[in-house]
Amino acid sequence: MTLHTKIAGYADPSLHAHGLYIGGQWEKGAGIPVLDPSTGEVLAEVADASVENALRAVDAAEAAASQWRQTPPRQRSEILRRWFELMSDRAEELATLISLENGKALADARGEVAYAAEFFRWYAEEATRIPGEYRHTPSGSHNILVDHEPIGISVLITPWNFPAAMATRKIGPALAAGCTVILKPASETPLTAYAMARLGQEAGVPAGVVNVVTTTNPGPVTNAVLADPRVRKLSFTGSTGVGRILLAEAAKSVVSCSMELGGNxxxxxxxxxxxxxxxxxxxxxxxxxxxxxxxxxxxxxxxxxxxxxxxxxxxxxxxxxxxxxxxxxxxxxxxxxxxxxxxxxxxxxxxxxxxxxxxxxxxxxxxxxxxxxxxxxxxxxxxxxxxxxxxxxxxxxxxxxxxxxxxxxxxxxxxxxxxxxxxxxxxxxxxxxxxxxxxxxxxxxxxxxxxxPAAPFGGVKQSGLGREGGVTGILEFMEAKYYAIEL
CATH class of the missing domain: 3.40.309.10 (Aldehyde Dehydrogenase; Chain A, domain 2)
Known part of the structure; x- marks a missing residue:
């Protein structure tokens, strides 16, 4: 009997290979084998999303968007806090799952789970501290009120090297800001993303607020989603080469972009x-x-x-x-x-x-x-x-x-x-x-x-645009709205 057949609970790869997660429902499918880098053996198969599947995820995110953005910040905060607690409770199983599909040493995987969970705790706190501004104009003609509103439906694309942390670093601030999301994890390490979705469901995330799709056809799928006028944000972590391509696609619809790209x-x-x-x-x-x-x-x-x-x-x-x-x-x-x-x-x-x-x-x-x-x-x-x-x-x-x-x-x-x-x-x-x-x-x-999680993560030059984490991270998922007020 191999190690893979002995695994149970949240560490069991087969538990997280039941299909796409769209609108709070699991849709059966297969087509993407997930390999164990330590042996080359197949751990499980996950669903391979089509363009139509991805656009239905946008539909689901839109259906949930209005209610989620009107949800009181404290309520959003409590859900994120519960998600943090569930991750902490299942930390060892999640670490084993990460090691299985990513290959990283268990010590590193445990560190990643702790780091990933902290983004939910941090943004649970930041959800209740969204900033605003009120001041007089220099001329004295009127008053300036600045509010911050959710930017809208957000597409989150994450890499394989930190399958939990790269997801929570994006989901946390997006949900705290009041946005609904479509997460597309790397096809090499999708099981962790689906496990996170299950925990989010258990934490009370409403249907459609978080959707997860995996695909072997990322170009057409991503392009179709970015072309949808309902999508207003792209947050990508990956190579600089792919980032440039996505920036060009996003420009066609003037989609706001955050890019965490390569390093040296x-x-x-x-x-x-x-x-x-x-x-x-x-x-x-x-x-x-x-x-x-x-x-x-x-x-x-x-x-x-x-x-x-x-x-x-x-x-x-x-x-x-x-x-x-x-x-x-x-x-x-x-x-x-x-x-x-x-x-x-x-x-x-x-x-x-x-x-x-x-x-x-x-x-x-x-x-x-x-x-x-x-x-x-x-x-x-x-x-x-x-x-x-x-x-x-x-x-x-x-x-x-x-x-x-x-x-x-x-x-x-x-x-x-x-x-x-x-x-x-x-x-x-x-x-x-x-x-x-x-x-x-x-x-x-x-x-x-x-x-x-409390620090602004990001680079300059060809290493990206914007920052993740810290007090500025939530603003990447918000738009400033200015009110000119005559009192």
């Missing part, structure tokens, strides 16, 4: 940094979710005086990680999401090695079943190698040597992306100075983890 985060270590702290931070910034994160440290720039010691310490730590199936209790680094992902990582590493780079540990795909690539450290990497400019999305740490602060900033900015960056130094003036010099939306100073 620099991790800058100065000579005066605490070496152990820098290594601790490097392991978190690089190996969270086995490197399959948009905020993952992609380029390690280490000052010459500490470079060799950093490489030695990082290589030792990376080599010591336990590789295995995501749901095995002692696994520290699970598989990549697909064979294609392994091939891309291998191509980037192989090209760098051909051009003079050297692997101090790892450096080649692992044989056998599953989609495994070992934790890898590269040194002597040319700064113009592809791996320095493309998002790796895997457990590979290229280390580059630098001499001066100015050089570090120049190297850090040598990318089209600007999502996240990390700086390690004991000199806080330097940290702030370098932070201001790096073109990025988020900066970790002496810290390898920056994601927090």
């Amino acid at each position: 985060a620099p991790f800058v270590v100065f000579d005066d940094a605490d070496l152990d702290a820098a290594l601790d931070g490097a392991m978190v910034a690089k190996m969270r979710n086995a490197g399959e994160a948009c905020t993952a440290a992609n380029r390690f720039y280490v000052q010459a005086g500490i470079h060799d010691a950093f490489v030695e310490g990082l290589s030792k730590r990376m080599a010591g990680l336990k590789i295995g199936k995501g749901y095995d209790a002692d696994t520290q680094c699970g598989p990549m999401i697909t064979t294609k992902a392994v091939q891309k990582i291998d191509q980037l590493v192989s090209e760098a090695v051909r051009r003079g780079a050297r692997a101090t540990t790892g450096g080649a795909p692992l044989p056998g079943s599953g989609y495994f690539y070992p934790p890898t450290v590269l040194v002597d990497v040319p700064v113009d190698a592809s791996i320095a400019h493309e998002e790796i999305f895997g457990p590979v740490a290229p280390v580059y040597r630098f001499e001066s602060e100015e050089e570090a900033i120049r190297l850090a900015n040598d990318t089209e992306y600007g999502l996240a960056a990390y700086v390690y130094t004991r000199d806080m003036k330097r940290a702030m100075r370098v932070g201001r010099g790096i073109e990025t939306g988020m900066l970790g100073i002496n810290r390898g983890l920056m994601s927090d």
